Amino acid sequence: MLGVIDKYILKRYLLSFSGILLLFIPIGIMVSLAEKIGKIIDNEAPLAEVIVFYGNFSLVIGNLLLPIMLFISIIYFTSRMASNTEIVAILSSGVSYWRFLRPYMIGATIVAILIFMMGMFIVPHASIGFNEFEYKYFKKGRSDRQTTNIFNQLNESDYLxxxxxxxxxxxxxxFTYEHFDDKKQLSYKITASNIRWIEKDSIYSLTNYTKRTxxxxxxxxxxxxxxxxxxxxxxxxxxxxxxxADTKNLFELNEFIxxxxxxxxxxxxxxxxxKYKRWALPIAAFILTIIAVAVSSVKRRGGMGVNLAFGIGVAFIYIFFDRIFGTLAEQSGFSPLLAVIIPNLLFGVLAIFLLQKAKR
Incomplete structure (x- = not known):
């Protein structure tokens, strides 16, 4: 059962988060549009496609930045509560710090569910149109595929x-196609100077075909x-x-992997x-909520400005760590699971430290 304090804080939590979201997304659209309007005009992108693209842009970029926007919004409204000595009054009335945190955790749960549903089911569909438009008009001439030295194991017996x-x-x-028997011995090998897909006949055409059996x-x-x-x-x-992978929902992505x-x-x-990043984002909502409350619930001499500056700094550091470990996982064989766990673990430890400090 939610009490008066719970409803008050939760209302401000959700309203501030919604306000920051509605503020930053249009700014992001305007910045992107100002940067890319030349390419849109030069490539004669239809207005309807541009509108659909920025709808998809809002979903893709918004979902990625939801935890950061949540973090900044919590610092903003909690700092205002601290400046108005509302938090002091709440804690002085006998409410424990853990009890004070409860509405924040309820709010974080609501946002985490939103992030999960968007990341797993809504944003993948938006990613299709978003990326297709990007490569069609903004990255014209650049391939959206790996185009050199392509090796693929189709199953346990066939390689191309x-x-x-x-x-x-x-x-x-x-082109080379190799088939191995049950004893892992080469059964036959097909080579060709080129292979072409003929869509209207749904067949492959091979030039200079050679089959060695x-x-x-x-x-x-x-x-x-x-x-x-x-x-x-x-x-x-x-x-x-x-x-x-970005275009597949939870179940499709598991099957694809x-x-x-x-x-x-x-x-x-x-x-x-x-896949792991989609699971990590909802967890980040809780970690960043705790850090934001711990930092902004204490009244400081510099006021809200100091808290916001600290919050923006932490947000950039979080993004930096996320990018660094993500790049390591993609390019150097570093474990993708560790690449996702380490940033959240580091900031989880920071959250506990700041929370203990704030309680004192």
Whole structure:
């Protein structure tokens, strides 16, 4: 049962958070629009597509920054309460500091559920349109896929390789396809100077096709200038888009990671990192809430300005650590799980330290 103090603090918690959210997102849109308006005009992007893009932009960027916006909003309204000696009055009435924290934790739970639902189910859908527009108009000429030295294990028996891939023409060069038997012995190997997906016929066309089949220690060679055939892989298996994990919801992402792990995908850490970050963001809402309350519940000589400056500094440090460990996980084989746990663990320890200090 919520008491008067709970309702009062929770109301201010949610109103301040909503206010900061409604303030920062339009600012983000205006900054982005001011930076990219030239490319929008030069590339003649339709107005309807631009409007849809910035709707998706609000969801994608907003979800990413929700914990930080929450952090700043808590510092803002709690500092005002401290300046008005409201917190002193609450604690002097016999309310313990832990009891004082309860409405903040209720608010953090509400926001954490919002972050979870958005990150797992709403934002992935928005990411599709967001990234497609980015590469179509803002990153024109840049590929959204890995296009060189592509190796993929399709299953336990089949492997493919292309030295380069042209996503516009859906053509791969220096194609190799290897099939191994149950004893892990090479059964046959297909090579071609290029492989092209013909969408209207749903077939692959191979140029300078060569198939070498090994049977009873004898090699049989079959060659053709051109061969139209079928394979048990899709053209996206040659070069999936770089942001593919961002576009999948919770269940799709789990299935995708399992399939990529079976295939032996080289960039599996990138996909796993996306998954763990989605789980870490709701936890960050609790950690940052505790830090914000501990910092701003004490009345300081510098007032709200000091608390906000400290809060913005902590927010930037949090983002810095998140980026550093994320990059390590993507590029150096560092554990994606540790890359997500370490920043939250460090700031969790900081939250406990600041909370104990604030109680005294």
């Amino acid at each position: 390789y292309v030295s380069s891939f042209d996503p516009e023409r859906q053509r791969g060069y220096n 090994v049977k009873d220690e004898t090699e049989y060679v079959q060659k053709k200038r051109r061969l139209d055939t079928l394979f048990a892989f899709e053209i996206d298996d040659l070069a999936p888009v770089s942001y593919v 399992d399939s990529q792990r079976r295939k032996g995908a080289a960039n599996i850490n990138t996909y796993v990192l996306v």
